Amino acid sequence: MFMLKSFRYITGYVKFSGKGVFPERFLNLCANNNILVWSPKIKYGELSGFMHINDYKRIRKIAKKSCMRLKITKRKGVPFLINRYKRRYGIPIGVALFFFIIVYLSGFCLNITVCGDGVLKTEKLENALAKSGIYIGRDLSEFDADTARQDFLIKNRQYSFAAVNIKGSHISVELVKTNKKRMKKLSKTPCNIIAKNAGKILKVKAYEGRISVKIGEAVAPGDLLVSGVVELTNKTTKFVHSEAEVLALTRHKLEVFAPFKTKQKLKSSEIITRSVFKIANINIPLYLGEVEKPYETKKQVKKYKIGGVELPFKKITAKFSKIKYKKITLNEQSAKAFAKQKMKKLIKNKLKNTIKSSQKGKFRVTKRGVFYSKVYFCEENIAKSKKILK
Amino acid sequence: MANVKNKLNRINKCFDLPEGLITGEIFIELMANKQAVLEGKCSVLQYSDTQIKINTGNGTIEFFGANMCLDTLNKEGAMISGTIQKIEFS
Structure with a gap:
């Protein structure tokens, strides 16, 4: 019944009523002329019923024959809606x-x-996938999943397996990371271990190769520590991929300079927010104008999901805080404090947790500023691999 | 005409077919007292809420009841719905 009703609605139908002498005759004539009248009713001599719009156009003669005067009381269906x-x-x-x-x-x-x-789907991985042609907004008619997969595996050795599947407009990538031991096996080119820095050898732990230094020996940068050329008992030589940990006591003299006249970076409290709506690879800015340089930015990405499925658009909000540089003149004491701060930063970057002891720092005051130097004694791994054959 | 009908009736009996199948008599199917389906050529003689009179060619059939409605009427037959209380053949 639903199908019939929907078919009638799509094709369009009318509700009609009519007064006349022979309503029964009218129904009979309609039946004989293949005109479908459904749910006809006769009440107080008035006939009413439903009929297709095309059939209604054909009943003029029939109505005349049966002495009926018809009129449409209701129009229903898609053709009327379109009209x-x-x-x-x-x-x-x-x-x-x-x-x-x-x-x-x-x-x-x-x-x-x-x-x-x-x-994990990080920004780094997203960029790596994009380099292999897997990115949001990619035209799938020209996309070859197998080529993209092979390209990704060649460019990213840390993954041993990749599968790229297309389901409609959705790409699913399955990855398996390479075992670290296997990674080492893959890079087995013959090499020596040389000294990265000058120092006094404290401990040598060689996994492969022939040790060429003794404990307590002093080495200069570039000196051979573990050789990749191994002599066998039958007096033949074999090239191996040397691997070793060489712990040595090293000396580092670090020096920093703090000028009297310097620029201080000042962040303004005013924060300007700018948003961009990103659909696939198209950025739609939701702002007018530009933010004056210089500034510092913090980005926030809001992704939209429906039922756990990520939608192809996101809102990127950037918060700009303006930066001003102010010229300041430091006195000797504050310049020294500034130099100490600089030294701390330098140690964090260069020496990390290797410092064993240090000498007292020395300040040297010049016309331009203050030099601060300090000697550190560290225990660190000075092993550095160098290929034997180039 | 009557002669032809008689002959057709005889064939009907020979093959044990339902009565009136070859002669084109009207076939009535009733669904309890709610619906009646008429197969065969028929026309309406009288139509109201309480009574529907159908001409079958060989005679007339009258359906009496309440809320009677002629759902469809075409060349192949008719369908009557409502609460049928009485059927009269004449």
Whole structure:
């Protein structure tokens, strides 16, 4: 019944009523002329019923024959609906545009999911995938999953397995990380171990290769520590990939300079927020104008999901805080404090947790500023591999 | 005409077919007292809420009841719905 009702609605039908002498004759003539009248009712000599719009156009003669005067009381169906809105061009254009967008966008990658043991979809991984042609907004008609997969594996040796599957406009990437031991095996080119820095050898732990230094011996940068050329008992030589940990006591003299006249970076309290709506690879700015340089930015990305599925658009909000540089003149004491701060930063970057002891720092005051130097004694691994054959 | 009908009736009996199948008599199917389906050529003689009179060619059939409605009427037959209380053949 639902199918019949929907068919009638699509084709369009009318409810009619009529007064006349022979309503029964009218029904019989309709039946004989293949005109379908459904739910006819006769009440107080008035006939009412339903009929298809095309059939209604054909009943004029029949109505005349049966002495009936008919009129339409209700119009229902899609043809009438179209007729009602035919002057509203926006509706058909909108409907056409909707279908066009649906069909057009289905030809592009709208979502990428990455799965695998311990593999996370980070920005770094997203960039690596993008370099192999797997990115949101990619035209799928020209996309070859197998080529992209091979390209990704060649460029990223840390993954041993990759599978790229396309499901509609969704790309799912499955990755397996390479075992670290296997990675080492893969890079087994013959090499020596040389000294990175000058120092006094404290401990040598050689996994492969022939040790060429003794404990307590002093070495200069570039000196051979573990050789990759091994002599066998039958007096033949073999090249191996040397691996060793060489702990040595090293001396580092660090010096920093703090000028009297310097520029101080000042952040303003005013924060300007700018948002961008990103659909696939298209950025739609939600602002007008530009932010004056210099500034510092903090980005926030808001991703939209429906039922756990990431949608192909996101909102990127950047917070700009303006920076001003102020010229300041330091006195000797504050310059010394500034130099000490600089030294701390330098140690953090260069020596990390290797410092064993240090000498007292020395200040040297000049016209331009203060030099601060300090000697550190560290225990560090000075092993550095160098290929034997180039 | 009557002669032809008689002959057709005889063939009907020979093959043990249902009565009136070849002669084109009307076939009535009743669903309890709610619906009646008429197969065969028929026309409406009288139509109201309480009574529907159908001409079958060989005679008339009258359906009496309440809320009677002629759902469809075409060349192949008709469908009547409502609460049928009485059927009269004449």
